[in-house]
Amino acid sequence: MMKKVIFLVDMQSFYASVEKAKHHQDTDRPLVVSGDPTRRSGVILAACPLAKQYGIQNGERLWEAEQKCPNLIMVPPHMQEYIDNSLVITDILESVTDLVEPYSIDEQFMDVTHSQKLFGDPYDIAKHIQHEIYSKLKVVARVGIGENKVLAKMACDNFAKKKKDGIFHLKKEELEETLWPLPIEKLFRAGGKMSRHLRKRAIRTIGELAQTDVNKIKRVWGIHGQVLWMNAHGVDYSPISLSSTNGQKGIGNGMTLPRDYSEKAEIKVVLLELCEEVCRRARMASVMGETVTLGISGASYDIRTGFHRQQKMSDPTNMTMEVFHYACQLLDKFWDEEPIRRLHISLSSLMSDQTVQLNLFQQDRAQSINLGYTTDEITNKYGKTAVMRAASLLPASQVKERSAKIGGHYK
Ligand SMILES: [Mg+2]
Known part of the structure; x- marks a missing residue:
C-alpha cells in the first residue's frame, strides 16, 4: 500500500x-x-x-x-x-x-x-x-x-x-534521531498533567516512553498511555470511542484562567476555544446538543460573582461556530462586567446525530453538516470539529455577508 x-x-x-x-x-x-x-x-x-x-x-x-x-x-x-x-x-x-x-x-x-x-x-x-x-x-x-x-x-x-x-x-524510520531526544512534553497530546505523571516515573523524553514496555504503560495509564506510546513510535491511533457519552449529563469543558479577565474580546477568545473542544468531543461521540450552558465565576471564593445560564438553540448542533454564537449571546446578556476567573461551557440535551440528520428540513444546513462529516470520515476518524466549515453555519444574515466576501466558497 x-x-x-x-x-x-x-x-x-x-x-x-x-x-x-x-x-x-x-x-x-x-x-x-x-x-x-x-x-x-x-x-x-x-x-x-x-x-x-x-x-x-x-x-x-x-x-x-x-x-x-x-x-x-x-x-x-x-x-x-x-x-x-x-x-x-x-x-x-x-x-x-x-x-x-x-x-x-x-x-x-x-x-x-x-x-x-x-x-x-x-x-x-x-x-x-x-x-x-x-x-x-x-x-x-x-x-x-x-x-x-x-x-x-x-x-x-x-x-x-x-x-x-x-x-x-x-x-517514521528516523524517529530515533529526530523525535525521541525531545522532552516528553513535546509529544502530541501528552499534555501538562500526563507529562508530569510520566516524569514522576522517570520518563522524561519521547524516546524513554517509546522504549518502555507497552504493557507496563497500559497497566498504569490505560488506553491514553497506550495511545501516547503508539504516537511515540509514529503510529497514529484509531479513535477512542466516546459513543457511550451520557446524554443527560452533556459534554462540558471549563477553564480556570491564569488571571482575571475583564475585557469581552479576551473572554470571547477563550470562549471560542472552549466551544471548539466541546464540539470536537460531541462529534467524536456522534451526538449533537440542543442546549448550551455558560457558567462564569469571579476570582473570589468568598464573594460569589458570575452566573450559570442556559439557552436552547434553534437546532441541535455540534458545530463550533453555532455553539459559539449562542455562548456569546449568553455572555452579552448576563455578564455584569465583573472580572472573570473561571469559564465553563457545556452542550446538553444530547441526541444521536443520526436522528438530527433525518429530521433536517433545511437542505442547506444538512449539506453543510454532511460536508463536515465527510471530510472527517475520509481523512481519518479523529472526529474534530471542522471549525471553518462550521463557520458557514452561522445565522443566515452572516452567511450572506460572508458569501459575498468570499465568492464561490459555498459550492
Ligand atoms: Mg499558528
Whole structure:
C-alpha cells in the first residue's frame, strides 16, 4: 500500500499577520492584537514576529509591551476576519486536494497522497502552498509532513516552525534521531498533567516512553498511555470511542484562567476555544446538543460573582461556530462586567446525530453538516470539529455577508 502523505499547515502568528496585512504601509513596525488597545492594562492576544523580536509575548500587558517597543501598532481583534481568512486558506488547500480538515482557526490537515502526480513531491507541494497563501494573504505558513496526522502535527510544532523554510518531513524510520531526544512534553497530546505523571516515573523524553514496555504503560495509564506510546513510535491511533457519552449529563469543558479577565474580546477568545473542544468531543461521540450552558465565576471564593445560564438553540448542533454564537449571546446578556476567573461551557440535551440528520428540513444546513462529516470520515476518524466549515453555519444574515466576501466558497 502506498504510504500516505499528510500535511499540517500552520499559520505563523495568525491574528497578528492578518492585521499586519491591513497595515501594509507599516511593514517594518511591530504590531500586536490586544483586547482593548485604549486601555493600557489590556493584554496582548497576538504579536507579530517583529514584535516578538522585541521580546513581546502573548498574555503580557499592553503597557509592558509599549515599554519594550515605543512605536508599536496596537489593534483590537477582529474574529470574523480571522475566520474569513481561514476559509480562504481552506480554499487554497482545496485546490491541491479535496481532503482538507480544518483543525483549528490557524491549522489545517490535508492529505496530499494523490496530489503528487499533479503537483510534484511533498516538498514542492508545501512550497506551492506557502507561496499561494503568502501571495494572497501575506501570512506565512509552516508545513509539517508525515505519513499520518500525529507525525505531521509533531513535524510542524517541533521542527518546521524552527526552520527557515518552514517545512519539515518527520519520517517514521528516523524517529530515533529526530523525535525521541525531545522532552516528553513535546509529544502530541501528552499534555501538562500526563507529562508530569510520566516524569514522576522517570520518563522524561519521547524516546524513554517509546522504549518502555507497552504493557507496563497500559497497566498504569490505560488506553491514553497506550495511545501516547503508539504516537511515540509514529503510529497514529484509531479513535477512542466516546459513543457511550451520557446524554443527560452533556459534554462540558471549563477553564480556570491564569488571571482575571475583564475585557469581552479576551473572554470571547477563550470562549471560542472552549466551544471548539466541546464540539470536537460531541462529534467524536456522534451526538449533537440542543442546549448550551455558560457558567462564569469571579476570582473570589468568598464573594460569589458570575452566573450559570442556559439557552436552547434553534437546532441541535455540534458545530463550533453555532455553539459559539449562542455562548456569546449568553455572555452579552448576563455578564455584569465583573472580572472573570473561571469559564465553563457545556452542550446538553444530547441526541444521536443520526436522528438530527433525518429530521433536517433545511437542505442547506444538512449539506453543510454532511460536508463536515465527510471530510472527517475520509481523512481519518479523529472526529474534530471542522471549525471553518462550521463557520458557514452561522445565522443566515452572516452567511450572506460572508458569501459575498468570499465568492464561490459555498459550492
Ligand atoms: Mg499558528
